Amino acid sequence: MSCHSDEVKVHNEKGELNVLLMGNPNVGKSVIFSKLTGKEVLSSNYVGTTVTFMSGKISHNGKPGQIIDVPGTYSLEATSPAEEVAIKFLEEYDADVIICVLDATNLERNLNFALQLKTYGIRTIYSLNLIDVAERKGVYIDIEKLEKELGAPVIPTVAIRNVGLNELLSKAWEVSNSENEVEVEIVLDPDERWKKVGRIIQKVQNVEHRHPTAIEKLGDLCLKPFPGIPIAILVLITALAVVVGGGKGLRTLIFLPIVNNVIAPFFTSIVSRFVTEGIVFNVLVGEYGVLIKGFEWPFGLILPYVFLFYIVLSFLEDSGYLPRLGVLVDGVLTRLGIHGGNIVPFIMGYGCAVPAILGTRASTSKKERLIVASLVSLAVPCVAQTGAFISLLGDHSVWALIFVYMISFVAMVAAGLILNKLIPGKSDPMLLEIPNLLLPDRHSLLKKIWIRTKHFMTEAELPMLFGILFAAFVAETGVLNKLSVYIAPITTGWLGLPKEATVGLLLGVIRRELAVLPLLELNLTTLQLVVGSTVALFYIPCLSVLAVLFKEFGVKIAVIIGITTVVGAFLIGGLINHVGSLLSIIV
Numbered sequence: 001m002s003c004h005s006d007e008v009k010v011h012n013e014k015g016e017l018n019v020l021l022m023g024n025p026n027v028g029k030s031v032i033f034s035k036l037t038g039k040e041v042l043s044s045n046y047v048g049t050t051v052t053f054m055s056g057k058i059s060h061n062g063k064p065g066q067i068i069d070v071p072g073t074y075s076l077e078a079t080s081p082a083e084e085v086a087i088k089f090l091e092e093y094d095a096d097v098i099i100c101v102l103d104a105t106n107l108e109r110n111l112n113f114a115l116q117l118k119t120y121g122i123r124t125i126y127s128l129n130l131i132d133v134a135e136r137k138g139v140y141i142d143i144e145k146l147e148k149e150l151g152a153p154v155i156p157t158v159a160i161r162n163v164g165l166n167e168l169l170s171k172a173w174e175v176s177n178s179e180n181e182v183e184v185e186i187v188l189d190p191d192e193r194w195k196k197v198g199r200i201i202q203k204v205q206n207v208e209h210r211h212p213t214a215i216e217k218l219g220d221l222c223l224k225p226f227p228g229i230p231i232a233i234l235v236l237i238t239a240l241a242v243v244v245g246g247g248k249g250l251r252t253l254i255f256l257p258i259v260n261n262v263i264a265p266f267f268t269s270i271v272s273r274f275v276t277e278g279i280v281f282n283v284l285v286g287e288y289g290v291l292i293k294g295f296e297w298p299f300g301l302i303l304p305y306v307f308l309f310y311i312v313l314s315f316l317e318d319s320g321y322l323p324r325l326g327v328l329v330d331g332v333l334t335r336l337g338i339h340g341g342n343i344v345p346f347i348m349g350y351g352c353a354v355p356a357i358l359g360t361r362a363s364t365s366k367k368e369r370l371i372v373a374s375l376v377s378l379a380v381p382c383v384a385q386t387g388a389f390i391s392l393l394g395d396h397s398v399w400a401l402i403f404v405y406m407i408s409f410v411a412m413v414a415a416g417l418i419l420n421k422l423i424p425g426k427s428d429p430m431l432l433e434i435p436n437l438l439l440p441d442r443h444s445l446l447k448k449i450w451i452r453t454k455h456f457m458t459e460a461e462l463p464m465l466f467g468i469l470f471a472a473f474v475a476e477t478g479v480l481n482k483l484s485v486y487i488a489p490i491t492t493g494w495l496g497l498p499k500e501a502t503v504g505l506l507l508g509v510i511r512r513e514l515a516v517l518p519l520l521e522l523n524l525t526t527l528q529l530v531v532g533s534t535v536a537l538f539y540i541p542c543l544s545v546l547a548v549l550f551k552e553f554g555v556k557i558a559v560i561i562g563i564t565t566v567v568g569a570f571l572i573g574g575l576i577n578h579v580g581s582l583l584s585i586i587v
Contacts, residue, residue, distance in 0.1 A: 017065035017176055019058070020089055022117065023101035024110055025072030026435050028129040030054075031159040031444070032101060033069040036169065053085060060169040068093070071361075074109070076116045081361040090120045096176040098124040099168065104134035104141055104156075105436060107205060111197045114150065121184035123175050126154040127168055133436060138210035146204040151183065160441045219437030222324040232328055235321065239312045243305055244390055250304035251391070259292075259300040267291040279476045287521065288472035288503075294465045297517050298457070305387035310452040313351055318440030318448070322347060323433065336375075336416030337427050338368045349376035351383050351452070353545045357552060367425035370557070373549065374419055377541045377561050378568065379411040381512075384460060388516035389533055397526055404533045407572070411538070460511065463543075467507040467514045475503065490570060495531055496577040498522060504532065508539045515539050527580040531573050538569035 023029050037056030054069040070089050071082035089095070100117055102110040107128075117124060128141065147154045153171050157164035188196065212220075222228050268285045275281045284291050316322055322344055330340025342363065349356035356376045360369040381389065393401040474480045483506070484491070484499035491497045491505065500522055508515025515536035524532065540562050541549070549558035 017058075017063065017173060018094065018096045019065060019067040019172055020070055020093065020095045020098045020122075021067055021101065022070045022086065022098055023072060023127075024074055024103065024113055024433075026433055027072070027101045027103040027110065028157075028159045029069055029072060029101050032099075032127065032129070032157070032165065032168075033067065035159060035162060035165055036067060053089070058169065060166075060173055063173060065173075067099075068095075073113070075113060090117075090122070095122055097172050098122050099127055099172060100124055101127045101129050102154075104128050104131045105137060105139060106433075107139075107141060108197055108201050111200055112193060115185070115188070115193050115196060118150075118183075118185045119187050121182050123178070123182055124150075124152050125168070125171050125175055126150060126152060127157045127159075127164070128154050129157045129159055131156045132158045132163075133438070136213075137216075138208035140206045140208070142204045142206070146200070149200045149204060160444060215437055215439070219320070219324070219434075222321065222437070223327050223434065225328070228324070228328050232325055235316075235325075239316070242312055243308045243386070244394065246308045247305035247387065247390060248394060250308070251300065255300045255304055256296075259296045263295045264292050282476045283469070283472040286472065286476065288468060288475050288518075290465060290469045290472055293468045293471075293517075294461075297468065298461050298464050301391040301517065301520075302384050302387040302460075302513065303453075303457070305390055306383045306456050307449075307453050309351065309383045309386065310449050310456075313347065314445055314448045314452070315440055316347070318438075318445055320435040320437045323435060324437070327434070333416075334427075335420070336413065337371050337420030337423070338363075338416070339427060339429060342368065342372050345372050345376065346380065349380040349382070350386070352456075353377060353380065353382055353541060354548050356380070357545070357548050360552075365425055365428055367423050368427050370423055370553065371416060371419045373553065374561055374564075375412050375416055377545060377549065378415055378538060378565055379408045381405075381408060381537055384456070384511070384513040385516065385536065388513040388536070392516055392519055393529055393533060396529060400526055400530050400533075403530060404537060407534055407576075408537055411568070411572070459544075463511050464514065467510045470510075471503050471507055471514075471518060474506065494570065494574040494577070495535065496581065497528055497532055498524075501532060504536065505539075508536060509543070511542045512536060512539055527577065527584070530580070531577045534576055535569045535573040538565055538572060540566050540569075 021029055021033055033054060033056065036058050053071060056067055056069075058065040058067050068089065070086050073083040073086045076083060076087055076090070098117060100114055102114065114124075114126065126146075128143065128146070131141070134141065143154050143156060153175065155164050155168045155171060157168060159165065222231055264285075267289075271281060271284050271291065275284065283289065286292075323341075325347075326340035326343040328340070329343055333340050333342060342360075345356040345359035348359055353376050357373045360372045363369045363372070389401060389404060393404065474483065480500070480502060484502045487502050487505065488499060491501050492499055495501070501519065504515040504518040507518065513536075516533060519529070519532045540546075546558055546562055549561055
């Protein structure tokens with residue numbers, strides 16, 4: 001899969017059909033791209049999914065082609081980074097044909113974008129997607145009349161079920177080979193363009209009155225403070241119960257027994273045959289043995305929670321619930337200088353900070369992007385950290401786990417209020433599309449869960465193995481004792497942790513969850529567990545996150561965020577240690 005930045009770097013291939021796939025957000029572009037190219041693309045039922053572009057190879061009747069999935073945009077007026085990327089492709093990429101995807105359930109809004117595309121004079125065909133959903137809602141569109149009004153072919157599609165996609169490809173090749181000249185329409189001012197859209201809708205669309213279904217009524221209720229807020233609380237509690245309770249069950253019944261009863265004895269037996277006890281033996285299968293912890297930490301302790309979190313997240317995405325949650329929290333987030341639509345990157349941040357930060361490209365102001373990226377980097381624990389926290393705190397004290405997440409929430413609110421005052425600029429009001437609330441497609445849901453879980457294991461396993469190898473090296477060679485002397489004023493003095501916790505501070509630079517996992521090997525008090533978890537919560541972002549911050553915002557911002565997180569981690573962790581110690585003495 002080829003993920004690219006927001007700079008147009010894809011070159012046209014001679015003899016190939018070059019296609020731009022364009023349209024509003026949330027119309028099914030990524031599904032169509034995935035189906036046509038066979039690539040694993042995460043498609044979601046919320047705005048701002050595609051903030052970079054994807055390129056892939058296509059073929060039809062033995063003819064090769066290249067298709068670019070351009071970021072979803074509502075207009076071509078360059079009010080956001082995503083729209084700037086779309087305009088760059090239209091101006092700089094020599095496309096043979098554009099496939100413009102239209103949402104049949106919201107044709108009026110989509111036609112506004114379609115008319116803007118016609119001013120570029122590029123051959124275009126239209127995919128009228130979600131036609132099945134539209135008809136269930138009583139919306140019927142005359143395809144022939146729509147083709148006449150747009151002056152181009154319109155193919156009805158149900159992308160999720162592959163309906164119409166072969167015809168779409170066939171028509172793309174046919175149109176690209178047409179010798180008819182492409183008419184370039186004049187640029188209309190927005191008012192005139194909307195008037196034209198209205199005239200087209202009157203001619204091509206017929207709406208029959210239908211009583212709303214139960215799921216449509218539920219979708220409307222989720223937008224109102226009551227019962228929307230109680231529903232949101234119930235949804236979040238259920239999600240937490242599935243991830244925490246289910247994860248502990250999977251870990252206890254399946255993953256840890258496999259590691260402890262099968263994998264660990266196997267590798268210990270193999271290593272014992274060739275290596276005598278000593279440094280090499282301990283590095284391989286000792287306390288921090290890479291062959292043991294390399295399976296125990298990522299597979300036995302982290303994967304159960306990661307897997308269930310991705311099930312919950314994928315279901316909430318594809319059901320269309322997340323934008324409704326954004327509407328409910330808009331009033332709170334506005335006080336932090338951002339609008340409710342940013343709930344999407346926040347939720348993504350609980351999976352991984354990298355896509356969350358990239359997701360801020362859909363924001364229309366730099367101030368919003370900086371605030372969201374800073375808050376996600378500072379106090380939003382990723383799914384791997386969450387698994388580590390549950391493994392560390394869940395069995396010892398559920399209240400300690402809740403306390404750490406309360407600290408995270410309070411820190412986000414406090415930091416948001418401060419950043420809103422410090423960062424210049426304004427935040428735009430929320431303009432968020434509310435998609436249909438629906439039951440996710442089973443095959444797409446399972447594919448998304450598989451892709452995300454596989455990506456986590458391939459992307460997290462190698463850094464984690466490197467970290468474990470480093471931990472084994474410093475522990476077995478005596479380096480840890482030497483480093484502990486220099487870091488003791490912070491670890492044993494200010495934070496009140498044993499010197500062995502130094503390993504976590506060193507590994508946390510590689511990945512944040514590695515600042516937590518070494519604490520599992522220590523016999524810590526509840527206060528020490530909370531302090532260690534708090535430090536890991538706010539500690540320096542992973543190297544991959546720092547790289548994305550550097551790429552998106554520059555060296556200065558990345559360094560400021562990195563330093564702030566480290567200072568915040570030690571400051572808050574130390575305060576909790578001293579206040580907790582004082583309270584224990586008084587009590």
